[in-house]
Amino acid sequence: MDSPVVIEVTGLSKRFGAGVVAVDDLSFTVRQGQIVGLLGPNGAGKTTTLRALLGLIRPTSGTMAILGETIRPGIAVLSRVGALVEGPGFVPHLSGRRNLELYWRAGGRALSDAHLEHSLDVSGLGASADRKVKTYSHGMRQRLGFAQALLGKPELLILDEPVNGLDPRQIVEVRESLLHIAAGGTTILLSSHLLSEVEQTCSHVVVVHRGRLMQAGTVAEVTASVASAYLEVDNPGAAVALLAGLPGVRSVEPSPPGIVVQLDGAKRSDLVAALVGAGLRVDTVTPRRSLEDAFLELVGEHSV
């Protein structure tokens, strides 16, 4: 039984001006409780997609729905969404606390619904929450931005490059808090160009490149679809010939001093068994199943 659909993007395209196509016929689905990484290199159309989802820009074609409501500018369903898009933005001459109050009140809801103190606690700003935002460091603004996105316990969190510009300790904190938030039932869609980040945080991934969908699925599915192994053997030439003929092997290429095998169903242990059975000696077997490989392969195939 699939959980309810939270985001449905269908055939989204966005063209800026005459020729620039930022997003090209992109479709994907996000379901409740998932942490979905929108993954792609800079300029892949990730931010444009998120902005369109939030009603900030009009798609050239295609439809989007959040929690069943078709998106148009300023639609009420956005009050159930928390977002952090292209960095935080605050009124510089007011305090962090005052910024969050005004942000919340602009939507016309009572301040008591906002869980303001809880959000400020999570942000860890402490006494700094009462200082003017213009005195904040980049990391403090980012944390206040998180606190703002979390006001009122949103059902959906949309985050654009949430760890950009944070130091390693802060990145770990963000990752932990995202997992914590998702465990509480909030669905999360985040964009990133950092593969390791998506791999460590997300349950699902949507790979985009040049505005087009490359692949979508669970992180495991996407990495498995391009699983590969690196082997070092005493006779690479013979190994290449042998492995290329095995079932479940897509391709074999020398990669001195070893060889790289793209798998299509075969396991690494099958490779080793075949090699040993043929009298070859195996020095090293390394899995290459990271999302990074998958990503580079997906993107590389389609690069011009």
Next chain:
Amino acid sequence: MIAVEFAKQIRRVRTWVVAAICVVIPFLIGLGFELGNNKNGGGGPGDLNFVTHQSGIVIGIFALSFSSVLLIPIVFAIFTGEPIASEARWGSLRYLLIRPVTRPKVLASKLGVSVVLAVAAAALIPITGTIVGIGFFGLHPIRTFGIETSSPVLSLSVGGSLARLLLATAYTLFSMLSVVGVATLVGVATENALASMASGIGLYIVSAILDALPGLSRIHPLLPVHYLEAWTNLFVPGGSLEAMGRGVISAAIWGVVPLLLAFRVFQRKDVLC
């Protein structure tokens, strides 16, 4: 949303700097006339012809007259050109729009608050002028003369002259609709605070120059500054109010058309900031 916008604007240093300028300038005008000490002299800006030291109210009238061509348009351009542009620069506009607040509501709230602040700041000019003037010269009825010595004298009671000054101020502020309209439109379209302020002030400077060229007299009635000083007729013997009526219509058109365009542009635009 209006309360939220007011809370943002009222704490800005800019708001208070502009207000301070609007108090200091009429004070300097009053001081200038006091130090001039030419108690028998007459004169005044435009068609006005006063004995300057007869009453403090005259300083209020002068303060309004001296500031209506440049200072008051600048005040309006500063306040109304900037709200969307600065919110865009801070990066907070996108969060306001996904709160969500509908775009017409965002623009209307910002416009409303900025106009109220601009009116309040600009109204300080004749108010301070009158108060300073009363301090220097007391509160007395005023008499004004026509340009020609043969023309009759207009005598106004204290209440009558204050009422006319109030009407003149209201007329001048209403005339600023053209600045509000153009500055708002450019501010929304470019999201650039400097461009929007410059366009509001530039509109006045350019049309003041055109208005001064006799060869272009046919288009003069179309210019937003043409009727700006029509209120001086309130203080001229036998002055007609017809020009003020035309000025109200001109300002309404110069204000409403760009404002409608601004709402349309804002509703349709892709918010990329």
